[in-house]
Amino acid sequence: MKFVVSSSELLYHLQAVSRVVSSKSTIPILENFLFELEEGKLTITASDLESTMVTSMNLDNTEGEGAIAIPAKILLETLKKFPEQPITLDIALDTRAISIVTDKGKFSVVGLNGDEFPEIPQIDEDKASRLQLPASLVLEGINKTLFATADDELRPVMNGILIEMSPENMTFVASDSHKLVRYQRTDANTEFSSSFILPKKPASFLKNVLVKEDGDINIEFDDKNAFFQMENHKLACRLVEGNYPSYNAVIPQDNPNKIIINRQDVVNTLGRVSLFSNQASNLVKLSIDGEDLMVSAQDIDFSISAYEKLSCQYDGEPIEIGFKSAFLAEILDNISSEEVVMELADPARAGIFLPLEKNGPEDELMLLMPMMINA
Structure with missing residues (x-):
């Protein structure tokens, strides 16, 4: 030929x-x-x-x-x-x-x-589900969650993105047990309720291809495989088998301490202050009192420390909480709003991060587990 x-x-x-x-x-x-x-x-x-x-x-x-x-x-x-x-x-x-x-x-x-060459697996028609979505929506769902997936050989279900469909909305979820992201779209729904876990590797393939796609993407899946059909590309992948943990159960519901921070200011400060944190723990401490947010870190072994003060909006009782700096920066980097609401209950419970302004049909929530602050 x-x-x-x-x-x-x-x-x-x-x-x-x-x-x-x-x-x-x-x-x-x-x-x-x-x-x-x-x-x-x-x-x-x-x-x-x-x-x-x-x-x-x-x-x-x-x-x-x-x-x-x-x-x-x-x-x-x-x-x-x-x-x-x-x-x-x-x-x-x-x-x-x-x-x-x-x-x-x-x-x-x-x-x-x-x-x-190996043949592409075929869909099981008896177990097949089908839907059509804008490529931009699927891309946004992957972009928001891919960074939070795990690399855990013992719990393979955590190594992918949970995609849930229902008549009310579509939800993308990822977690590595330290951080969790839940991204919902109310403008995407299905007549049926179903879900599958998209592995990290094919999710990253999709991310690279969808950037250049403008139209819709056809998705069909059964209990073992998923197929994504675009205008000039098709991806077939084996799904992660197993049941995803009940992620809603780990999201704290009663968080009386709400702090409004400037996302980019905190990210910039973290970049400087975290250089002085302990290399093993990467711990930074957030101390919130009135309109002051102090970000501090120290490494006792090398006798180095740093702190910076930022302004914030807060009218609750003073509170201190520790986070792994790299994880906190990742969370803030992936929130779309410039002003971020941080919801805290106490130093031992997970912090919730939300955009101050909702973007239409989007609902995004990010969670980060705290670290113990050494006395």
Whole structure:
């Protein structure tokens, strides 16, 4: 088979799926892209068995049809070095010899039998659920929660994003047991109630692809797999099996101490003060009294310490609470409002972080567990 394609357009499509390719796979075929040409349409597939990404492009100048696996690394690196130009891929399916021909040269490589490439799993129609959502909504849900997922081999359900659907709203949840994010959208709902846990790796694949998508995304899933169909890309992934913990049970409901802070001011202060914290604990202390918020840290072993005062809005009793600086900065970095409401009950209970101004149908809540402050 033979086809002509723009070098930059081919590179764009390959880069979209290349993140799935594992360089350390024990199965050689998975270090390749699967190229399939049929009726002038080129379909490119990459897989690591857990996740499969598919992209397609329509071509004007083609001869023949067929499938072949082409080594991913050398093809990608070669295309990155090309200026924008038409290139011809001439593939002898019997010998699996591949020639990449340009106006000035020819590059030869040997592929593998395309029939050896793993097939995409099929949806179980008896257990299937389907919905259609704006790509921007799914992207926002992933952006808000991905940073809070865990890396816990003992509790794999924490290593993904819980996506819940109901007639009232759609909810994205992630937690690593230190921090928790719950992001709800009232403008996305379904006639049915269901949920699945999207693993972290395919969630990051989706995040990179959805940035360039404008339309809707079709989602279908059963108890084992989920499929995300976009205009030119498709992602199939194996879901995390198991039941997600009851996240609402860990969110404190009665938090009498409400402090309004400027998000960016606190993030900047944390960046400076946390340099003086103990490297093992990364503990910073927040002391709130009236309109003063003092952020402090110290490392007794090295006799260093720092504090900065910021203004805030608070009319409760003075309170002190400790947090891991890196986690607190992450929480504040991912809240959309410039003014943030911090709700506290006491130094031993989780702090709740909410945007001061709600953004239409969005409802976001972030929780951070405190750390003990050494006397």
